[in-house]
Amino acid sequence: MNLSFRLFAWFALSLAAMAASAASDAERGKYLATLGDCAACHTSRNGAPFSGGRVVPTPFGAIPAPNLTPDRETGLGSWTADDFYRAMHSGIGHDGKSLYPAFPFTSYAKTTRADTDAIFAYLRSLPAVKRADTPNTLRWPYRMRSLMGAWRALYFDEGEYVQRERHGKAWNRGAYLVEGLGHCNECHARRNSFGAMVQEPFLAGGIVPVQNWYAPDLSMGANGGLAGWSEADVVALLKTGRSHKGTALGPMAEVVMRSTQHLDDVDLAAMATYLKSLPDRDPPRQRESAVNxxxxxxxxxxxxxxxxxxxxxxxxxxxxxxxxxxxxxxxxxxxxxxxxxxxxxxxxxxxxxxxxxxxxxxxxxxxxxxxxxxxxxxxxxxxxxxxxxxxxxxxxxxxxxxxxxx
The missing domain is CATH 1.10.760.10 (Cytochrome c-like domain)
Structure with a gap:
């Protein structure tokens, strides 16, 4: 076997290994994008997957979800993995401007670089679709991106998830998913008048903005919204949409349909383990609405x-x-x-x-x-x-x- 043939064989094997690695990253990224329920905002009704076009309503006006396909003019085609990580981790777009927190970078910031790279690899593997964004309809002064600097200083803590050593592997995996890509707090928390999440007590329930459904307290302890639930009940709800304790309805039904039913049992169990550890709550205040x-x-x-x-x-x-x-x-x-x-x-x-x-x-x-x-x-x-x-x-x-x- 001559030297040139050996070099060619080595080069071919290297390319095959790189292609296999890229395919593996993209497949893992598909799972992670499903976990993050990215399609819920970035796919319009009857639209191509992740091509944008869906308008996300907020109390301050509507924001169109952008095109995430690899089209160079209207999508992520000119983005690098560094750009994508900065958007996920820091809430800064390809153009260097602050992103509005309707994109839940406040939660996605906890995602590791390896996982954001995998999601980016998956998005890059999609067919490119040319679909330009429409302008947002945010009211003044909320449309002023210059104000985002003050908002970020007040309400955004940048940083990847840090393992809590006093807890085990399953608990940490569950915390990483619930606090990060799962972005559960984006619905299951109260918000202040500036749209920022009230973090304490964590996952204590709140009204979903604009949709006007109540996302319940996720504590399984005394006085929590899931009091009396077992970890198996939580897994059943996330996997099938129903459990012996209740059924997923309203916005949560869509989350189960698009996202959590597709997760593996190990991740679902880890999320339930983490929720089980949330502290007991104080008895809720009761206010009678009806005189009679x-x-x-x-x-x-x-x-x-x-x-x-x-x-x-x-x-x-x-x-x-x-x-x-x-x-x-x-x-x-x-x-x-x-x-x-x-x-x-x-x-x-x-x-x-x-x-x-x-x-x-x-x-x-x-x-x-x-x-x-x-x-x-x-x-x-x-x-x-x-x-x-x-x-x-x-x-x-x-x-x-x-x-x-x-």
Missing amino acids: ARELALKGEKIYAQQCAGCHAADGRGKGDAYPPLDGNGSVTDPTGINTIRIVLSGGFAPVTKDNPRPYSMPPFTQKLNDEDAAAVVTYIRQAWSNKAASVSPADVRAYRSTPGS
Whole structure:
């Protein structure tokens, strides 16, 4: 075998190894992009994957999600891996300008360089699609990017996830996923008037901006939104959209459908391990919304017997895997009552998943129940059995009967 042939063989093997490594990175990046639910914002209805076009509503105006395909003019084609890492880690775009925090760089900053490189490799492997961004419609002064410097100084801590040595491998993996790419706090936290997340207590629940659903407290301890749940219950919900304790509805149904059902069992278990460690909460403050709460609940009991008990049972414990329990259900007893009102009015639609391809759904009752009737049955459900949540009023129902974000 002559020298030139050996050099050619070495070169060919090197190229094959590089191609295999790139393919492996892209495949891992696909998994990580799914974990981060990137397609939820960066893919429009009937649009090419990750080609942008979807407008993300915020309380300050709408922001179009950009094209992430490798088109050189309108996408990431002229970006480098360093550019992408800076966007994910620092919230700075290819042009050097600050990105708006509708892009959750405040969470993605915790992602390691190896993982951001893998996601970038996956995005670079996609077909290039030419699709220019549309201008944002942010109101003044929120559209002024120069103000982002002050916002970042007040509310953004840059830095990758740091392993907590006092915890084990599974806990740290779960913390990395929940706090970072999973960006759970972006929904499950209150926000201040400047749109920044209130970090303490962590994952303590909050109203999802514009969509107007309540993302519950994720503590599994006393008074938490997942009190009484086991780690297996959490894994089941994230994997199938349902568990013995409840069903994913509203925005969480889309998260399960697009993202968490595709995660491997080890990562799902790690996330549950981390959530299990969240501290107990103080008892929630209860504020009665209805003056005639007792009379409403009595009326609601009759409506429940007629309209709801056939599926959810007279004792509120539900029926098997088909109809979730209402007794002890954190989505029923959340501090606001928003979710229960909206589900009674608009129905409840669980996600279609590979392990639950034909989920049961709840029909809407907006045509059957007026505001007082809906308030009555919601008040009853929130105060029956072991539930001890505040009442809701007909005015509360009226506010969400035609609310945006349905």
